[in-house]
Amino acid sequence: MQIVKVNNYEEMSEKAADLVTGLINQSKKSVLGLATGSTPEKLYDILVERNIRKEISFQQVKTFNLDEYVGLGENDLNSYRYYMNEKLFHKVDIEMENTYIPNGLATSLDKECERYEQEIQKAGTIDLQLLGLGLNGHIGFNEPGSSFNSRTHVTQLDQSTIEANARFFKTPEDVPTKVITMGIGTIMKAKQILLLVQGEKKAEILKKAIEGEVTEHIPASILQRHSNVTLITDISI
Ligand code: F6R
Numbered sequence: 063m064q065i066v067k068v069n070n071y072e073e074m075s076e077k078a079a080d081l082v083t084g085l086i087n088q089s090k091k092s093v094l095g096l097a098t099g100s101t102p103e104k105l106y107d108i109l110v111e112r113n114i115r116k117e118i119s120f121q122q123v124k125t126f127n128l129d130e131y132v133g134l135g136e137n138d139l140n141s142y143r144y145y146m147n148e149k150l151f152h153k154v155d156i157e158m159e160n161t162y163i164p165n166g167l168a169t170s171l172d173k174e175c176e177r178y179e180q181e182i183q184k185a186g187t188i189d190l191q192l193l194g195l196g197l198n199g200h201i202g203f204n205e206p207g208s209s210f211n212s213r214t215h216v217t218q219l220d221q222s223t224i225e226a227n228a229r230f231f232k233t234p235e236d237v238p239t240k241v242i243t244m245g246i247g248t249i250m251k252a253k254q255i256l257l258l259v260q261g262e263k264k265a266e267i268l269k270k271a272i273e274g275e276v277t278e279h280i281p282a283s284i285l286q287r288h289s290n291v292t293l294i295t296d297i298s299i
Contacts, residue, residue: 212245
């Protein structure tokens with residue numbers, strides 16, 4: 063694992079943007095795996111600025127997001143489709159049909175998971191998968207105990223994740239309890255992984271994930287077994 067220590071959130075986001083820019087400029091048809099949440103917000107702002115300045119083009123890029131809430135559609139302010147449209151897709155030159163996010167409103171969620179997994183396979187491989195880290199060690203919404211071999215699937219959020227994500231909703235009761243998430247097996251197939259972790263409150267779990275035992279109780283610990291992971295963090299390890 064390559065660890066890049068930075069001083070703050072801004073620097074982490076700049077460095078992450080440099081990595082994404084380098085990849086896309088080298089291979090215009092890159093396939094990106096994307097994340098939502100607070101961590102990548104600034105990274106997306108920087109990519110938008112660079113796209114406006116024509117330093118980067120998403121015209122031939124494909125994207126696959128990690129996850130979506132079951133029951134929330136694209137017009138719902140809390141859906142991850144809405145988040146991605148607002149923060150990145152509607153602001154850059156990407157073709158919307160090249161942006162993939164699981165459909166949280168699908169009538170058959172199992173079929174939707176299969177379809178999503180097939181779309182990823184059709185795209186070949188994810189060149190760069192962006193990940194944030196949950197306070198409980200989750201990646202995507204693979205909560206503690208998730209199988210390391212899992213593919214895209216429907217799962218229940220942990221109570222701790224519901225509480226952590228309640229900040230985006232009116233009340234904690236409004237947070238959907240079910241999600242569709244790429245599995246850990248899917249994530250591990252990406253050629254390269256970019257893990258962004260910011261803030262002292264994640265220090266303990268980050269240390270366990272990268273230095274501790276590789277265990278399904280700490281889903282992110284599996285990243286120790288991936289051959290090309292870059293961690294950018296302001297936490298001193
Ligand atoms: C988001 C995702 C989650 C978040 C994680 C950290 O698509 O899959 O794993 O990356 O919960 O969230 P933030 O960045 O809000 O701390």
